[in-house]
Amino acid sequence: MTNPPHAFFRLLALWCAAPTLLAGFAGFGQAAEFAPADESRPPNVVFVFADDLGWKDVGYQSDGFFETPHLDRLAEEGMTFTNAYATAGNCAPSRACLLSGTYTPRHHVFAVGSTDRGPRKHQRLIPIPNRSGLPAENVTMAEAMKAAGYATGHFGKWHLLGKDGALPTEQGFDVSYNSYGEGPTKEGWQGNKPGPPTDPKGVFSMTDRAVEFMTANRDRPFFCYLAHHAIHTPLQAQTETLAKFKAKQEATPDAPAGALYAAMTADLDESVGRLMQSLDDLGLAENTLVVFTSDNGATPASSQEPLRGNKGGYYEGGIREPCVACWPGVIEPGSVCDTPITNVDFYPTFVDVAGAQPPAGKVLDGESLLPLFQGGNLQREAIFWHFPGYLDRPVTRGRPADVALGFRTRPVSVIRKGDWKLHLFLEEWTLDGGRDALPANGAVELYDLSEDIGERNDLSQSNPQKRDELLNDLLAWFDAADAPLPTERNPKYIPGERATPK
Secondary structure (H helix, E strand, C coil), X not given: CCCCCHHXXXXXXXXXXXXXXXXXXXXXXXXXXXXXXXXXXXXXXXXEEECCCCCCCCHHHCCCCCCCHHHHHHHHHCEEECCEECCCCCHHHHHHHHHHCCCHHHHCCCCCCCCECCCHHXXXXXXXXXXXXXXXXXXXXXXXXXXXXXXXXXXXXXXXXXCCCCCHHHCCCCEEECECCCCECCCCCCCCCCCCCCCHHHHHHHHHHHHHHHHHCCCCCEEEEEECCCCCCCCCCCHHHHXXXXXXXHCCCCCCECHHHXXXXXXXXXXXXXXXXXXXXXXXXXXXXXXXXXXXXXXXXXXXXXXXXXXXXXXXXXXXXXXXXXXXXXXCCCEEECCCEEHHHHHHHXXXXXXXXXCCCCXXXXXXXXXXXXXXXXXXXXXXXXXXXXXXXXXXCCCHHHHHHCEEECCEEEEEECCEEEEEEHHHHHHCCHHHHCCCCCCEEEEECCCCCCCCCXXXXXXXXXXXXXXXXXXXXXXXXXXXXXXXXXXXXXXXXXXXXX
């Protein structure tokens, strides 16, 4: 991991953005209310994490039904990542990967609650047990940033407590605040509910608390982690926002989502606008890296076509995410990056931005994105996913056998290398002859995403050379990451029966 000095980046920022600095940052807001930050200090980092927001659910890469003007402007002022991924298909494991900087085999948070979800009689293997959260000894990105001299604040969803986990303030955050808009909830609270109509799911109150934290720490570097509950169910929106999208839905018969879904997304976007305006008013925008992304793909309530699948699955619709990074003077406005990235990359990136080193002995599976911010490249060749269990509730265009049996996914591991993506289905691999029985056992699917982003055309038989290349890389990664593989047969499995898809 590279560690360029802050001074270089700040001088580069001043040189590249001199006209902007003279006029004031025009991307969000007008004149600063406070004096500009000391640009010799390390940059602030603000990370905004949406919940269940799909790749197609933002204005700048949708068909026009969704309206996210503040995120669109953030994209105009920063870099859009077209191939950004969550490292897991649903909430808790994605957050564990983000905060620990490691893939799922290293922390064993594979699912929300349990890896044994769905009809047991259709599970051919005993799933690998799930951990409910990150233990206190797992050194998080917040602890790394705190050690680098940063004030650290967490606002919103945590989802990593349980019997195996620890509270945010036990894992590096100086302050932690969670709310659904009706006052604070207990730290580490795992539930999900609506808030008052004026503050759906607390998007505004949590943003206000994040702004208070930034204001209190404006004279020192800070790391702000704003983890929204939106747009996870139950869906809700401000009354006037909902009315607007009901009218729009009536005029859009083929809308990709319902009015309530789009309205909630618009309210989330408004909260992002408030956050960015506050950075401007505090005079901090020029020395702050802002990153926005989501924890996993959308639910079936929002069509992600041409992407296949939804939240919980490992086709593109379940793991490909909207992602924008804005850092005035460092990231070129309006730039687009097609390099695949994943949320384990943010830990080394933020430590790099701080000019610090990773904690001693800490394994990080990601790679710093600073070279990409400057138009360069990454060193790695591939990224990986590992889910050794079962999830119920079939998804849109899921694997036909999974849908028929009532699953979003069964045990699967995935590699993306360049434009190529390979799925290895662990039941068929383990029980139906493995490599020797390819391709008859259906253990592998291979897609060229440059030509087939919708994963419709399986090339595992027509391109065995590429199939074997990615398969060998994935098997080697199993060893390197000590990935636990389910191998024990389920004695309650009943072959031949069919479930009714839900």
